[in-house]
Amino acid sequence: MQTILLIARQTWKTILRNKASLWLTVLLGITLCVATWIGWQHYQTQQQQRLQYSKAVREKWVSKPDKHPHRMAHYGYLVFRDKHPLSFFDFGIESFSGVSVFLEAHKQNTVNFSEAGFSNGTLRFGEMSVAMVLQLLVPLLIFFLGYNAIAGERESGTLKILLCQSVSWRQLMIGKTLGLIAVSFTLFLPVIVLTIVLWAVLSQGQVAADAALRLLFLLAAYAVYFAICAGITVLVSAVSRSAKGALTILLGSWIFFLVILPRLTQAAGANIYPAPSKIAFAAAVEEDLHKQGDSHNPDDPHYAGMKAAVLQKYHVKDVKDLPFNYGGYVMAEGEKISAGIYADHLRRLTKIYQQQNSFTVAASYINPYLAIRNLSMALTAADFATYASFQEQVEQYRYQLAQRMNRLQMEYISNDKPEVISHDHWAEMPDFKYRFKAVRAVLRDQVATIMALVCWLGLMTAGLLTASKWARTL
Amino acid sequence: MKRLYQFECILFFRTKAAWWGVLILLLSGAAGLYLGKSFIDKQRSVIQKAAVLQPENTQRNLRYFGNELGLMLYHNKYTLVNQPDPWAAFATGQRDINPVMLTVSMLGLQGQMYDTDLNNPVNLLYGNIDLAFVFVFLFPLVIIAFTYNVLSAEQESGVWRIISAQADRPQRLILRKLLVRIAVVLGVALLLLLSAVVYLRLPPDGRLVWVSILLLSYLLFWFALSCWVISYGRSSGFNLAALIACWVLLNMLVPALVNIWTSWRYPVPEAMETAMRQREGYHEKWDVDKSVTMDKFFAHYPQFRKYPFDSSQAFSWYWYYGMQQMGDDEAAASTKAMREKLRQRQRFSNAAALVLPGIQATLQLNSMAGTDLQQYLQFQSALQQLHEEVRMYFYPLVFSEGKTAAADWNKFALRYFEAHDQRPDWRQGSILLLAALLAVMAVRNFRQTLKRSL
Numbered sequence: 001m002q003t004i005l006l007i008a009r010q011t012w013k014t015i016l017r018n019k020a021s022l023w024l025t026v027l028l029g030i031t032l033c034v035a036t037w038i039g040w041q042h043y044q045t046q047q048q049q050r051l052q053y054s055k056a057v058r059e060k061w062v063s064k065p066d067k068h069p070h071r072m073a074h075y076g077y078l079v080f081r082d083k084h085p086l087s088f089f090d091f092g093i094e095s096f097s098g099v100s101v102f103l104e105a106h107k108q109n110t111v112n113f114s115e116a117g118f119s120n121g122t123l124r125f126g127e128m129s130v131a132m133v134l135q136l137l138v139p140l141l142i143f144f145l146g147y148n149a150i151a152g153e154r155e156s157g158t159l160k161i162l163l164c165q166s167v168s169w170r171q172l173m174i175g176k177t178l179g180l181i182a183v184s185f186t187l188f189l190p191v192i193v194l195t196i197v198l199w200a201v202l203s204q205g206q207v208a209a210d211a212a213l214r215l216l217f218l219l220a221a222y223a224v225y226f227a228i229c230a231g232i233t234v235l236v237s238a239v240s241r242s243a244k245g246a247l248t249i250l251l252g253s254w255i256f257f258l259v260i261l262p263r264l265t266q267a268a269g270a271n272i273y274p275a276p277s278k279i280a281f282a283a284a285v286e287e288d289l290h291k292q293g294d295s296h297n298p299d300d301p302h303y304a305g306m307k308a309a310v311l312q313k314y315h316v317k318d319v320k321d322l323p324f325n326y327g328g329y330v331m332a333e334g335e336k337i338s339a340g341i342y343a344d345h346l347r348r349l350t351k352i353y354q355q356q357n358s359f360t361v362a363a364s365y366i367n368p369y370l371a372i373r374n375l376s377m378a379l380t381a382a383d384f385a386t387y388a389s390f391q392e393q394v395e396q397y398r399y400q401l402a403q404r405m406n407r408l409q410m411e412y413i414s415n416d417k418p419e420v421i422s423h424d425h426w427a428e429m430p431d432f433k434y435r436f437k438a439v440r441a442v443l444r445d446q447v448a449t450i451m452a453l454v455c456w457l458g459l460m461t462a463g464l465l466t467a468s469k470w471a472r473t474l
Numbered sequence: 475m476k477r478l479y480q481f482e483c484i485l486f487f488r489t490k491a492a493w494w495g496v497l498i499l500l501l502s503g504a505a506g507l508y509l510g511k512s513f514i515d516k517q518r519s520v521i522q523k524a525a526v527l528q529p530e531n532t533q534r535n536l537r538y539f540g541n542e543l544g545l546m547l548y549h550n551k552y553t554l555v556n557q558p559d560p561w562a563a564f565a566t567g568q569r570d571i572n573p574v575m576l577t578v579s580m581l582g583l584q585g586q587m588y589d590t591d592l593n594n595p596v597n598l599l600y601g602n603i604d605l606a607f608v609f610v611f612l613f614p615l616v617i618i619a620f621t622y623n624v625l626s627a628e629q630e631s632g633v634w635r636i637i638s639a640q641a642d643r644p645q646r647l648i649l650r651k652l653l654v655r656i657a658v659v660l661g662v663a664l665l666l667l668l669s670a671v672v673y674l675r676l677p678p679d680g681r682l683v684w685v686s687i688l689l690l691s692y693l694l695f696w697f698a699l700s701c702w703v704i705s706y707g708r709s710s711g712f713n714l715a716a717l718i719a720c721w722v723l724l725n726m727l728v729p730a731l732v733n734i735w736t737s738w739r740y741p742v743p744e745a746m747e748t749a750m751r752q753r754e755g756y757h758e759k760w761d762v763d764k765s766v767t768m769d770k771f772f773a774h775y776p777q778f779r780k781y782p783f784d785s786s787q788a789f790s791w792y793w794y795y796g797m798q799q800m801g802d803d804e805a806a807a808s809t810k811a812m813r814e815k816l817r818q819r820q821r822f823s824n825a826a827a828l829v830l831p832g833i834q835a836t837l838q839l840n841s842m843a844g845t846d847l848q849q850y851l852q853f854q855s856a857l858q859q860l861h862e863e864v865r866m867y868f869y870p871l872v873f874s875e876g877k878t879a880a881a882d883w884n885k886f887a888l889r890y891f892e893a894h895d896q897r898p899d900w901r902q903g904s905i906l907l908l909a910a911l912l913a914v915m916a917v918r919n920f921r922q923t924l925k926r927s928l
Contacts, residue, residue: 042738053746075757096598113745120847125729266600277520353594
């Protein structure tokens, strides 16, 4: 054990004593600080805007005068997507998903105004966030600093000496890996501290247990990721003929696994599970709606049957004699049918998207970068599942709003002429509040990626422990 | 002389790296071509489907609402297609993010024109693979792989000492090696470009020339950068690490910084403002006297004063469309502010592109292919014109209480918008300028390094 720690400390010292290495590390450290600061600023600007407009929307809604409830259902609601405080750490799909959605009766609108829509194409190069630096650049730094961990010793002849001095391969490999991990942690620790402080400021001291757990798992996941990268570096260094060969292999893999493969796997998923276009989707919804009957057609059997049933139930001859507003009743029924059909189609569409994304999840087993990327997005609530649940909650809210207005119409509006009802009813409709998933649910969704990270960690450890069997001594 | 180049060529192709590099470029180039084309083909088939659906929908609406013109116009929709250029498959740009087409009714435009297509945001996040991606991201990496050890390998193997002792101008050897590598990379680039011309049916016009010049200068920039780094005569390992660091800096880190800086410095709250104002502008008119709406409406369109407005009716389509118009009119200021904000963003990234060849090449390719934000803003303007045309055609009919049969419903069949503003942009010269600068610095360094090594 002592030997291992000695080697680890020696590795750490040698790396940081090298001027070029030190500069690279310091440079990356500065980059990380900049990323943290900008991410935080960006989060605040965005969140403030959204809160400000949400508040304005609510105020306008409550202050509407007496109206016919159906006018109110069409006035509708504007909802702005909430950002999770941790999303300043990892932007995930935040910039590619819309921000505001208009909710009204009879109609499901798209979530509009994504940051990507305001971009002129440079967004393709990515956005600088703490997560981007940690996922892409820290591994690169580890590769740069560690490629000659073993190969360098071999080239200078010290490897033979070390192995003769009763240092085992196992001790050497683990020691070197720990040394590299230590270097990555000298970068990572300040980030952890900074993140916790900023996040506490964002939450204004009201730290929720759930968010704290999210952060804890997030930091643990990154620690594992760095360990995997360090282990891979030492392993490659041990099998390569020369230090230059090790560097070439490491850089080549970095480019292939972190730049090219992610695009390829996602493109494969999107091509193998084609999703319907917007017009195809709308046409399919429309077709199902027509099967259920057409509320615009007075002779439609479905709605004629419904009318007859209602008349019979209340023993009246004309809808005007019903104890409630018949128009409101018809709309409530129509909303129920159309919302059900839409929800069904949306569920299927979400399923297709999940299938597309499952390629990237599966690829985590051949590419640890994708594992950490998916897990990090999920823990910072900037992933597809969060977006899908936002859409679901928004649609639920829209449905409740429409039905509440229909109920008000049935209760308070007479069948003879259009009237208005008191504006006191508007405040009864609660404001929209997005509920983030609990961390347990997030982890349950991410079992596959967590397993992938664990597998990688195990594989790497096994490689390090069995080094004497295959590593190159000469 | 010719034989020397032949030898150099043979030597180059004896290395595994040469074959791998060429193979990777050809394979990824083919993948880029295929994926880019299949992406645009998918959009084309959606457009075809829309061309069938639109008249069908109009006919159905006529069947249901044909006896009431106002109601018919409430439901009927008109589509403007953002027709992809053949070059769009080469550089798909923003076409995955921005809608392929926009479908709007005669109601308030501002509430409809920002609707998005249905997309998997994760697909958008990872982005498409097209030939532009291969050129901008992968070619530089292969150039680095080909050149990082041109000088250092000779020094490290000890050959360099012999050469510099025997040859009278050893720098010629390095130049020859570089020229062979440049020729191979440009050859692959030309092959891919020609395949693109055939496979994507690109018109052989001035744009092809400009794109070729752009790509040529971009590749030369990376050769120049590579030469500059290796001209210091450092070890292979150092060169490789330094060049990869350059690539990360120029094609990843700084652009990523520019992006986050842009979205932080130029936020677009005007978008939310527009959504709110449009909604209020229309809806609050239900609660005020009709004259408020109509006075403003006639101020906007004095020509419609001649149609008498009966304010005693509780509801009329005349009033209804007047109110809808108010939504757009009252959102006009924030719409304009939003467009101005987007222009500011463009100005900023155009400025940043002057020193970042990767961004410059991407922006220029997208602009040439008509897949950038500029083109989409033009498309939005065209949609605005179409919408205005629809209003100007139907307003008089509605206001004079005309019948649906009086209108020509085929007049607004599917319309196509094609980009036409794809003039060459001299800003792309910045890449060549940077390349020249680096080349000069490289030559100066080489001289000093060689002097030192003698």
